[in-house]
Amino acid sequence: MRYRWIPLLFLLSTAPLGGIATSPWDDMRLKHSWKTIPENWESLGLPTAHTTIDLYIALKPYRENALIDALNEVSDPRHPRYGMHLSREQVADIVAPHPDTVQLVHSWLEHHRVTSSSVSVTHGGSFLTVTGVSVSQANNLLGASYQLYTHTKTNETIVRTLGYSLPVVLHGHVQTVAPTTFFSSPLTQEQTPQKRSGVAAVRLGKSPLGEPVRMPLSRRITHVTPAFLRWLYNTVTYVPSAMDRNKVGVTGYKREYPSPVDLTSYMRKYRPDGIDATYVVAVVNGGEYDPDNPGREANVNLQLSVGMTYPTPHIFYSTKASPDGDFFLAWLDAVLGQQNVPQTITTSYGYSEKDYPMEYALEACLLFAQLGTRGVSVLFATGDDGVGKGDCTARFAPVFPATCPYVTAVGGTMSFRPEVAASLSGGGFSEYFSRPGYQQRAVSTFLDNLGQQYSGLYNPLGRGIPDISAQAITIPLFYKGEEIFAEGTSCSAPIVAGIISLLNDHRLSQGKRPLGFLNPWLYRAAGSLNGLNDIVSGSNPGCNTDGFSAIVGWDPVTGLGTPDFLRLMHILDTGSSNPPE
Template identity: 60%
Template sequence: MHYYHGISVLSVLATGLLGGLAKPLSPPWDDIHIKHSWNTVPRNWESLGHPPSGTTIDLYIALKPQRENALVDALYEVSEPGHPRYHAYLTKEQVAELVAPRPETLELVNSWLEHHGISSSSISMMHGSNTLMLKGVSVTQANTLLRASYQLYRHVERDETIVRTVGYSLPVELHWHVLTVAPTTSFVSPRTQWQTPRNRSDRAVKATPGEPATTLLSRAKVNNVTPSFLRWLYETETYTPNTRGENVLGIVGLLGDYPIPADLTAFMQKYRSEADDATFTVVEVNGGGSHPNKEANMDIQYAEAIAYPTPHIFYSASQSDTDTDFAIWLEYILDQENIPQTISISYSHEEHSISREYATHVCEQFAGLAVRGVSVLVSSGNDGIGRGTCLRDDGTIRFGPTFPGTCPYVTVVGATTDYEPEVGADLSGGGFSDYFERPWYQEEAVSTFLQHLGNQYQGLYNAPGRGIPDIAAQAIGLPIFFNGNEQKESGTSLATPVVAGIISLLNDWLISTGQRPLGFLNPWLYGRGFRGLNDITVGSNPGCNMDGFSAILGWDPVTGLGTPNFHKMLVILR
């Protein structure tokens, strides 16, 4: 078991990281400007008034780095095939140096907190990072510190409550030093805004006129999408991992989620009997989890089904505030000397439910992970082009892509179903980010799709934004075990660990031949790796009461570049 520990801001001062400044600066702290706010209470939320007296929150403060673009520049250098520094991954210490805040930033923030009576004993700095954590701040004190009005909000459809404010402000002097503060204005539901599976009935297999009997038999396999079918479909069944302890696959469980070991054993005994000794290591983050559930089970069961006997680590993070769950886990993993070469994350929420500043900070944390040589796979969501009607608070309709998939520094996994042909599943999340510009590695592929799309849906999405997904895999009607019972589930929570397992096998081969792991996949995928994928040209992802995008030749916002073919990808790497 591992636990996260911060270091006191006072210890930072003592070690001279503030450049030897003798006393805090004292700017006019009453010159306040809004940092972020909503015009109204976000849709489907209602205020229950002020929280009970004595309510406390933990405030997470992200500071701007001294070298603003250095981390991303380094990431692209080590991730672009052909670059002189390709696969020259950075160490933990090198990343920490790139994201370190200016000395005057720490000094100013410390002075501001001291001005408002925040006890130094409640302040910690994340080791080797650019973030501060303020533990146990009273809501009254937070309101004064941030010129906010924290209230208790309830989601009208799900009867879930969170403590939030519709706006907060900072002294003008700090706007150039503080990127974001959380929890503040992000209205993310504690559970169902995250990646949740859909139950789908099996599709009937019907012959079409003139269809060969062999094709019908192949298509019948889709009603039984087992690990054996997936390993056959994506051509991993003949590969056996060689490195064992050197190559590791990590699976992230947020919200206190963790898998049930007995269910993994039952699953493997039935669907991969030679691997019935499959196991995993649990690493607790921020106190660990206490919520056994389907999400964690499907993640570990399908990662193991593909990548066994590769060692698996399940990171079980406590059910802290949903506004900081990603950030807290990322702080933990970035502080580790050794990180799994491949990581699977099946949690996501609507991009527009969080602030641009907070999304930017978390995205940069993912860049810090990628520059260390980690392939991060995240789910694209299960709501097609958007959840419900996609009606925004201002009365407009806007498609709703999911975060962290919209971050350009992760690889996003969509959903497929059927076989001969394999088609884009209607639940496959896809679209274009409102927060992040289209990265250079996507320019050609995404531009081609947009030319094909023409004026359809014009104004309902951000055409210059980062497009998702990048890749896809089977996600409809896959069996899992939960609490000893077998059931079928659907969703990109299943596709994501499948793809992660395949990437982990590729990393195993690279390491076994004395090479560096793949690291950040996207520059390679869009440059050469797409030739090792099965292009999906049928299917769509309806949502927002519309038909959604369509899968076409090449990249599309339903299945990305396609589904993996392990052996073709291996040939490209040789």
């Protein structure tokens, strides 16, 4: 849709003929609402009169399709601009709002006596943050009814409204406003780790490339070490050389921190050539860092990624939630403002997609697209509840941001020769995002095979997840000095991120650009040219169903399969990433 730009002076001066002049700010239309209080939340009533909030206002870009057009061009191996990623300034320019949008929104704020000194602008003017807004003022601005709500399990207390509106004249200019109707708290994808007890016998074998590697006696893996992963995914012989340019980012939320002591213990046992491995901490939005109080999630994410990529530098982002209560937007706001961003970033957190207001999710997804245009490969775990947690009486419940079509979603596998789908592997189809072009052929083939099974429980036109997978079961980590086991796609995502980082290292060492947004390449080149190991057995039960089944080709359990580093590197080196249609 293209917007019709009406001169602002004309818009603000309109009045019914022969009547009393009315303000366009009084003509309100609903933007989003919930019918009931979201699950696990309950109202505590009205906040005190002195309560203030900071409002986050996302403005729609003037060039509506320019960002995604640019992302597709720089990410599609068949396009002449493949790999020609944009700078921070170029991205800010293509997502900038029309000057009329800016003037209109500021006029609306001024009408409600919001002072200009309380308004800050970021990302080329596409985001406004209004600080210190009283609840009564926010209610007037948004036709809302803010109350205090508490989470029944975590006791977290927030200020939210079950619905909000905007003047009709702003609906074509404002994407979303927060905090408003977004209630959910981020959940980690990692399953509860278990302390290490007995370990089955292992023997010392040889990898296909000749490097000694500890190999399990059976196809049921007793513990998935870096040596095993490097053998399984063919990275054993590769030595990173672009450490001055290539970096990996690992995101952390909810006061989850890694421990350098635990990292040293992990590397000493499983990657002794990297005992000096370390990382840099970036504190985001007032986040904290307490290495003496580490978290299992942060430890397993960092240890696996470092174990795969040593000596590639790592940045751990410790992020506090943004004014709207969303950790992802706080992190995105900070990272998109940086001139240099790690080429590969992995995240093992997510929300149930249905907990996001749709327009809010769309806005967050477009911010991830901005990272892709800048040459960043963004990977998200798909969750550990198969097609959904609980009984899901209405629909299956995929996880966001994994459902965003501009990130790479990572599912889970187990065993080897052959690998099979891990039953916990999150997968399914988005209710919010339509199937992207790069998925059309692969997903259509799966749906043709599926037939009418689960009809009505999922969106057959939605973006399918995952895109790719990796080991997710019996993953050892060190936590507070003890070795324990973890399982989940929290483990799979940093493993895949490590392999992608090594591919980026290879490209950068040859003077080439990083891979950036992966999916068009994965589906159009790597999948069709056998750069991935197809997983053809296993399923992901959930919602009181057997879930989907892994089959030949793409499936919503393991995606395209697991990566083979050497084959993927060969595809890149030979330029065979332009297969015929």
